[in-house]
Amino acid sequence: GLVLLECPTRGQLAVMWTYGAAKWAVLHSFTSMLTDGKHRAVLHRLVALLCLICPVFESGRFLLKNPLEAYTGPSPNLSMLLLGPMSASLACVVWEKGLCGNQKTRKDAVKLDTKQLLLRVVKYFRPDTLHLIAAFSFLILGVICDTYIPLYQGMVIDMLRGEVLEVSFGNAVGQLALFSLGSAMFSGLRGGIFMCTLARLNKRLKHLLFHTLMQQEVHFFEENKPGPLSSRLHSDVDKMGRTVALNANALVRSTVKTVLMLRVMLGLSWELTVLTCIEMPLLAIIQNKYISLSKDLKEQMQDCQAQNKDQASQTIGGIRTVRSFKAEEDEMRRYNEALDQMCAVKRRSGIYRVTFCFLRRLVTLGIKIFMLLRARSLISSGRLSLGSLISFLLYQKPMTNNLKEILYSYGETMSTVGVISKVFSYLDRTPKCKREGELAPEELEGRIVFRNVTFAYPSAPPDKVALKSVSMELQPGKMTALVGPSGGGKTSCVSLMKRLYEPQEGQIVLDGEPLHHYKHKYLHQKLAVVSQNPVLFSGSLRYNIEYGLKDCSIEKVKEAAKKANADNFISGLENEYDTDVGECGGKLSDGQKQCIAIIRALIRDPQVIILDEATSKLDVDAQHAVLQEVLSCGRTILVVAHQLKTVEMADHIIFIEHGRVVEEGTHQELMAKRGRYYCLKEALFSQHS
Numbered sequence: 001g002l003v004l005l006e007c008p009t010r011g012q013l014a015v016m017w018t019y020g021a022a023k024w025a026v027l028h029s030f031t032s033m034l035t036d037g038k039h040r041a042v043l044h045r046l047v048a049l050l051c052l053i054c055p056v057f058e059s060g061r062f063l064l065k066n067p068l069e070a071y072t073g074p075s076p077n078l079s080m081l082l083l084g085p086m087s088a089s090l091a092c093v094v095w096e097k098g099l100c101g102n103q104k105t106r107k108d109a110v111k112l113d114t115k116q117l118l119l120r121v122v123k124y125f126r127p128d129t130l131h132l133i134a135a136f137s138f139l140i141l142g143v144i145c146d147t148y149i150p151l152y153q154g155m156v157i158d159m160l161r162g163e164v165l166e167v168s169f170g171n172a173v174g175q176l177a178l179f180s181l182g183s184a185m186f187s188g189l190r191g192g193i194f195m196c197t198l199a200r201l202n203k204r205l206k207h208l209l210f211h212t213l214m215q216q217e218v219h220f221f222e223e224n225k226p227g228p229l230s231s232r233l234h235s236d237v238d239k240m241g242r243t244v245a246l247n248a249n250a251l252v253r254s255t256v257k258t259v260l261m262l263r264v265m266l267g268l269s270w271e272l273t274v275l276t277c278i279e280m281p282l283l284a285i286i287q288n289k290y291i292s293l294s295k296d297l298k299e300q301m302q303d304c305q306a307q308n309k310d311q312a313s314q315t316i317g318g319i320r321t322v323r324s325f326k327a328e329e330d331e332m333r334r335y336n337e338a339l340d341q342m343c344a345v346k347r348r349s350g351i352y353r354v355t356f357c358f359l360r361r362l363v364t365l366g367i368k369i370f371m372l373l374r375a376r377s378l379i380s381s382g383r384l385s386l387g388s389l390i391s392f393l394l395y396q397k398p399m400t401n402n403l404k405e406i407l408y409s410y411g412e413t414m415s416t417v418g419v420i421s422k423v424f425s426y427l428d429r430t431p432k433c434k435r436e437g438e439l440a441p442e443e444l445e446g447r448i449v450f451r452n453v454t455f456a457y458p459s460a461p462p463d464k465v466a467l468k469s470v471s472m473e474l475q476p477g478k479m480t481a482l483v484g485p486s487g488g489g490k491t492s493c494v495s496l497m498k499r500l501y502e503p504q505e506g507q508i509v510l511d512g513e514p515l516h517h518y519k520h521k522y523l524h525q526k527l528a529v530v531s532q533n534p535v536l537f538s539g540s541l542r543y544n545i546e547y548g549l550k551d552c553s554i555e556k557v558k559e560a561a562k563k564a565n566a567d568n569f570i571s572g573l574e575n576e577y578d579t580d581v582g583e584c585g586g587k588l589s590d591g592q593k594q595c596i597a598i599i600r601a602l603i604r605d606p607q608v609i610i611l612d613e614a615t616s617k618l619d620v621d622a623q624h625a626v627l628q629e630v631l632s633c634g635r636t637i638l639v640v641a642h643q644l645k646t647v648e649m650a651d652h653i654i655f656i657e658h659g660r661v662v663e664e665g666t667h668q669e670l671m672a673k674r675g676r677y678y679c680l681k682e683a684l685f686s687q688h689s
């Protein structure tokens, strides 16, 4: 190396490259022979860096030098000779241990996945390409303006000595003002357009995800609780868009800024620039350690937060039960324990933060002192002016921030990969239900036949079958009753008719056609199910009655309410049909909720009505009125009831137990048979007497 430094300036770069390449080839073969496995790869990288760093650095100096100045070649002193190996080793340590240590242990497939996931998020920005082009153009213009502000500030300071012309001073101040204005304007435009683009992306992604969720089968919602699903839909989609967009923004901004600033800083003083660059890897190691330590804590904090939220909403939601068992103290203690846990995690996070800040400041201070000492000798030797030093110092802080921002953006994007893959896993999920058919006949008789239906709930163990080879018929214009002990399989039959699940074996046919051959909307209009605990949505009574219908007049709503014998109770309410039902119908009694559900079914004028304990909370008169009404139009009626008074009115009774049809017939036939139905009736009778 020392011999090379004595080479003539012309051609020196070529010699340096040749020497570097030869050194690389020799050391590469040497390490290949002596080492193996992981160490060999690490040494290969170190050797390449060690041999090529000097020619690369000198080529950079040559390209960035002022064209009017002659290239002087590398500084022929010992510290410069040591600088190459030192910075190469440091960079290698940062790369192997700090930045890429974790990723290197991961499988290649995971890396590929991450890249593909990020690219996929970027693809969702496609409709906003023009916005993005505008935003990135403003970003680059803003960065260019930002970069030149400190340079002109330094120039103006140098001119303050008054040795330059008034006009030049005026020009410099004018240019400084122009760059400052440009920076403010372009940054504002960039920020505004990015925000708009992000809002549009969020809207698109949320709409898409909500649409996909709506297509999923019921079992999906049994496996995935509403809380996590809605958090995926809201916070995760927001986080995903924000992280990718803002980090791409920060990454591009910081990279462009860094390159431009490096160019200006090298022009001011290459020695001070090298010192600044030493600070970065050290800060990167500390930052990386901090990120990996705080990642675990972040997860713990999220768990604690979810637990606290769950506990509070569970207690508040079940306040009636809590009050009636006088369990307020217990609940408070449990909530306090959860808060203590959260506090402990936050305390640890605080300690990490303090230590990290201290170490970071220490490194920054050390480098700054070293730099000032060097600057002093440069100024005294006339190689640096005071204005240039001020410009340099003005560049130094943003430069550190840029590199920090690049590292932070990288870390943040990586930490969002989990969230992104979860959102995409929902977006890509194919619903496990049969596609809807095309049938929508104008006339429907309403004959439903179960043919050897066997069904097990997807979440139940495979050997736990809810229905075993069930065959039965619901005749049009007749009332059929489904009775049996709890857990016998009555509600399972209803769920299959609603197509909430699909049977594993057998078929359910409506007028000779399997249920899935019918259009979904048509089927749910012609086959109405009213359950014991109907779900009402926040909104008015009318909204709940008309739910899912288009263009429904108030007269039609009133007519249906009259049929369900509910007109009187609704007229008695302050705002009648516009009365707010509260959250989940909380402002109504259970009986009133059942009334609304019955009106909701009747307004659709269905051909088949299934009443699954639908009138259990109504008084006897109301029950009778509802049954008379539903029976009046020649509909197919299926009643699931425990009250045998209602069952007795049925034309046909099916007794179902342990998922099998045990006996069927009319009330008289079954009583005469003295079988399971008879026993159930006797048992209920003795209970009442």
Ligand SMILES: Nc1ncnc2c1ncn2[C@@H]1O[C@H](COP(=O)(O)OP(=O)(O)OP(=O)(O)O)[C@@H](O)[C@H]1O
Pocket (backbone or CB within 6 Å): 222, 457, 459, 460, 466, 484, 485, 486, 487, 488, 489, 490, 491, 492, 493
């Ligand atoms: N969502 C579900 N996931 C898994 N198993 C279920 C589910 N719903 C019901 N089961 C099981 O299926 C079987 C039949 O239940 P089903 O609700 O059809 O009975 P049922 O006759 O309607 O009872 P009840 O009269 O008490 O309403 C029971 O053993 C029950 O535990």
